[in-house]
Amino acid sequence: MAPLPNSIEARDIAHHFHPFTNARRHEEIGPIVMAKGDGVFVEDIDGKRYIEAMSGLWSVAVGFSEKRLVDAAVKQMAELPYYHSFTHKSHAPVVDLAEKLINIAPVPMAKVHFTNSGSEANDLIVKLLRYRANGMGEPRRKKIISRLRGYHGITLAAASLTGLPNNHASFDLPIEGILHTICPHYWREGREGESEEAFATRCAAELEAMIEAEGPETIAAFIAEPVMGAGGVVIPPVTYWEKIQAVLSRYPEIVFVADEVICGFGRTGEMFGSVTYDLKPDIITVSKGLSSSYLPISAVIMNDRVYQPIADETARIGTFGHGFTTTGHPVAAAVALENLKIIEERDLVGNARARGPRLQDGLRRLADHPLVGEVRGVGLIAGVELVTDKEKKVAVQPPGALAAKAFGLIQERGVISRAIGDTLAFCPPLIIEDEHIDTILATTREGLDALAAEMG
Ligand code: PLP
Numbered sequence: 001m002a003p004l005p006n007s008i009e010a011r012d013i014a015h016h017f018h019p020f021t022n023a024r025r026h027e028e029i030g031p032i033v034m035a036k037g038d039g040v041f042v043e044d045i046d047g048k049r050y051i052e053a054m055s056g057l058w059s060v061a062v063g064f065s066e067k068r069l070v071d072a073a074v075k076q077m078a079e080l081p082y083y084h085s086f087t088h089k090s091h092a093p094v095v096d097l098a099e100k101l102i103n104i105a106p107v108p109m110a111k112v113h114f115t116n117s118g119s120e121a122n123d124l125i126v127k128l129l130r131y132r133a134n135g136m137g138e139p140r141r142k143k144i145i146s147r148l149r150g151y152h153g154i155t156l157a158a159a160s161l162t163g164l165p166n167n168h169a170s171f172d173l174p175i176e177g178i179l180h181t182i183c184p185h186y187w188r189e190g191r192e193g194e195s196e197e198a199f200a201t202r203c204a205a206e207l208e209a210m211i212e213a214e215g216p217e218t219i220a221a222f223i224a225e226p227v228m229g230a231g232g233v234v235i236p237p238v239t240y241w242e243k244i245q246a247v248l249s250r251y252p253e254i255v256f257v258a259d260e261v262i263c264g265f266g267r268t269g270e271m272f273g274s275v276t277y278d279l280k281p282d283i284i285t286v287s288k289g290l291s292s293s294y295l296p297i298s299a300v301i302m303n304d305r306v307y308q309p310i311a312d313e314t315a316r317i318g319t320f321g322h323g324f325t326t327t328g329h330p331v332a333a334a335v336a337l338e339n340l341k342i343i344e345e346r347d348l349v350g351n352a353r354a355r356g357p358r359l360q361d362g363l364r365r366l367a368d369h370p371l372v373g374e375v376r377g378v379g380l381i382a383g384v385e386l387v388t389d390k391e392k393k394v395a396v397q398p399p400g401a402l403a404a405k406a407f408g409l410i411q412e413r414g415v416i417s418r419a420i421g422d423t424l425a426f427c428p429p430l431i432i433e434d435e436h437i438d439t440i441l442a443t444t445r446e447g448l449d450a451l452a453a454e455m456g
Contacts, residue, residue, distance in 0.1 A: 003030045008045065037064025040429045040436050042416070050411065053428045053440045054418045058229055058262045058381075059293035061430045062342050069294045069335050069342075076334035085114075085328045093333035100340060101301055106274040107281065110304040114297065114328035118261035118287040119153025121298040122223070125257055125283060126157040126178075127322060128300070128310060129220040135313030141253070142177050143214055145207065145222045149183040149231030152223060152259055161223055164231060179214065182206045183228070186237040187374045187385075188393070196237045204243035208250070216251050221283075223257040226273025230262075232423040233383025235376045241277040255306060257283040261298070262381070265289035265343055266430050269353035269379035276378065282306050289343075289430075290336045297332035348430040352380045355432055362441035363426070371402070371448050373422075380430060384444070385423045388455075395422045402451075410447035415440050 003009035009030040018026055035045045040063055043049045055061065062069070076093060083091050098112040115121045126144060133141040144161065146152065152161035159167045160174030163183070168174060182203050183189060190199040211219055224244075228234035248256050258281035263273025267289065270276045274284065283306055287298030302310075314320040326332075343349065356379040363382050364375045373387035373395075386402045387395050395402040403419035410417055410424070417440075418425040426440065 008033050039063045050414050050416045052416050053426045055429045058427045059288040061289040061292045063429045063431045072334045072338035073331050076331045080330050091330050093330045094328035097333045097337050106272040109301045110307045113300045116296045118298050119155045119158040121285040121300050122152040122158040123155040132309045135309045140218050141220045143218050145179045148180045151230035181210050184240050185234045197239050200237045200240040200243050204247050208247045219254050221255040221257050225259045226263045226277050232420045233425050255282045259285050261287045266349035266352045269356050292339050295332040295335050297336050352430050358437045369448050382426045383423045406451050409450045413443045415443040
């Protein structure tokens with residue numbers, strides 16, 4: 001039904017060009033306009049309530065109505081609403097947050113540099129690695145290896161790290177010097193008769209072959225999410241990280257970057273995905289769960305061997321010629337600090353660990369559904385990949401159409417998931433309780449049953 005003239009929906013269609021949206025389709029169907037949120041729920045302007053089973057965009061760890069974050073923001077707004085950190089200036093929230101991140105980092109880290117989004121953090125890493133290579137007198141060491149279906153954001157450099165066609169198409173990306181190795185999705189990429197461990201061995205061998213083919217002295221870094229999120233929730237196959245890190249240990253000059261933008265702060269049932277998978281990164285990027293996305297903030301956390309040559313280069317040039325007006329924004333930093341306090345005080349990481357199996361086991365019980373190809377996940381992040389032919393692992397054309405329909409039917413019934421290709425993703429707030437998980441599970445099944453019935 002066309003929106004009423006002058007309704008908020010009509011005004012949205014008239015004036016608002018949306019991110020990650022088919023603009024022409026949006027002109028036809030318009031938006032769902034959200035009005036408020038509480039706990040794991042959001043409510044639209046018509047009063048319809050939904051369980052936000054994606055935490056917005058993998059973000060809202062503490063739920064949608066955390067008064068302590070509001071109070072932290074108001075207090076900081078009243079005291080010092082804005083200041084910058086250029087040219088030796090600082091303020092307490094940014095210092096406290098940097099110290100906190102160093103203290104809770106899963107491996108010894110030296111410094112934190114703040115940015116406003118996950119994309120900016122990863123974009124900065126590309127710049128930092130160039131800067132560092134030049135500083136070290138290794139100007140050829142500029143290439144970065146990422147993975148197909150990895151997601152690292154959307155700025156020119158971050159989108160280049162991303163290994164998804166829709167983030168490259170018509171943007172003339174990727175930029176030069178970014179390489180993509182195999183996506184570690186055993187169910188899709190594993191060969192006939194190949195065990196999960198053998199597949200992991202092949203992934204590691206492909207990484208090593210790429211390093212050798214390019215020349216190890218030209219590779220600055222390998223970047224990866226501990227668990228791939230926006231590429232369709234890809235859980236690393238057994239022994240994958242052990243084998244990838246064994247390869248990296250043979251090339252100690254290659255920096256290992258863990259993109260913890262989704263995994264960080266409890267998502268996998270540990271404080272960091274790097275703990276879950278025993279990763280030893282040199283750089284970690286965080287965002288989303290850092291402030292529960294109540295305000296935009298992200299950070300690049302780096303160890304001493306990354307930092308030192310960069311610091312030397314700033315001294316040689318006379319400054320570090322990078323920074324945003326809002327880098328380390330005091331209100332965002334104050335909210336992030338309070339958010340981390342809440343995660344710790346309420347043991348939300350423990351809650352993710354405790355509730356995770358209910359979500360994972362429940363979704364796995366969907367495996368016998370005629371439209372379900374694979375169910376995968378860890379902690380409070382999961383993916384259900386839909387197919388119409390289980391044997392051939394294919395869905396209807398065009399790709400993504402099946403999951404888009406399922407997503408719509410599930411959303412109509414009051415649960416917001418996300419369709420990524422033909423995978424339905426789930427990533428609920430860390431505060432979730434058993435009854436909400438049960439609703440997500442029951443509603444997902446109902447939506448899939450309705451879709452199966454529709455398809456005959
Ligand atoms: N890295 C990962 C792993 C992400 O999932 C995302 C966003 O989904 C980003 C980076 C980019 O973050 P942002 O959307 O804040 O730019």
